[in-house]
Amino acid sequence: MAESKSLIKIKPNSYKSGDIVKVSFMVMHPMETGLRKDKKTGETIPEEYINSVKFEYNGKVITTMNVWETLSVNPVFTINMKVDGAGELKVTYTDNTGKVEETTEKIKPKG
Amino acid sequence: MQRRDFLKSLGVGAASAVVIPSMSFAAEAPKPRGKNALAYNDALGVATGGKKAEVSAKVKLKVPEIAENGAVVPVTVEVEHPMSESDYVKAIHVYATKNANSRCIGVHLSPANGEAMFATRIKLGETQEVVAVAELSNGTFLMASQSVKVTIGGCG
Known part of the structure; x- marks a missing residue:
């Protein structure tokens, strides 16, 4: 299994306190459904998908998601967020194999 | 003989x-195929608790009408509704009606989101309808749907 990577992107690049920004959380993840078969061996590829994602802003949970295997490979989750002062945005995801990973991004409003 | x-x-x-x-x-x-397989009507019943979801223009579902590759279909859901402490969009659910597991994602929002918007990319096995259901904090459900023509299925 390849090393998974995740990334948080905030649009636009510069924002002020009180603005509503777009937050995209991108993950490198196979999102296997458990229905696909290996073309060479004919064996079913086991399920491996993200089942929950949590967005926390300065320790407060703003959004949670129940995810199913029907999302695309390397999924992107985009939500809106109201900037409320400087701080940190933490995104945690878990998958059905029990893997938990978190990514953080600094929130630095200008003015 | x-x-x-x-x-x-x-x-x-x-x-x-x-x-x-x-x-x-x-x-x-x-x-049914797969461990999480659940038909659309059952899945909708689980999310709404048996309540009827009303078709509403307030829910804006953006999906391409023709998806060449069913493995990557961009979906955007916007709900025109205030996000104040007392009255906000509680959740957005996305369903693909004919996938083995019709549930795609359930997004639980809070007033801290500012605006009710959600975007992702989903897999579609065949030509079917994509449905977005928005749950408001007062307990009502609004929905929107659009059919997507899939040229190459993406749920191998």
Whole structure:
């Protein structure tokens, strides 16, 4: 299994306190459904998908998601967020194999 | 004569041997695929608790009408509703009606989101309808749907 990577992107690049920004959380993840078969061996590829994602802003949970295997490979989750002062945005995801990973991004409003 | 009878019985036997397994297979065919398989109507019932979701223009679902690659179909849902402490969009659910597991994602929002918007990319196995259901904090459900024509299925 390849090393998974995740990334948080905030649009636009510069924002002020009180603005509503777009937050995209991108993950490198196979999102296997458990229905696909290996073309060479004919064996079913086991399920491996993200089942929950949590967005926390300065320790407060703003959004949670129940995810199913029907999302695309390397999924992107985009939500809106109201900037409320400087701080940190933490995104945690878990998958059905029990893997938990978190990514953080600094929130630095200008003015 | 004996040889002819023997061949006849063999022929019948072979034919029945072919027919019977295929019939039993056909009886098993509608078995759901995958561990999380859930049909759309059941999945919607679980999310809304049996309440009826009303079709509303407030829910804006953006999906391409024709998706060349079913493995990556961008979906954007926007709900025109205030996000104040007392009245906000509680959740957005996305369903693909004909996928083995019709549930795609359930997003639980809070007033801290500012605006109710959600975007992702989903897999579609065949040509079908994509449905977005928005749950408001007062307990009502609004929905929007759009059919998507899929050229190459993405749920191998």
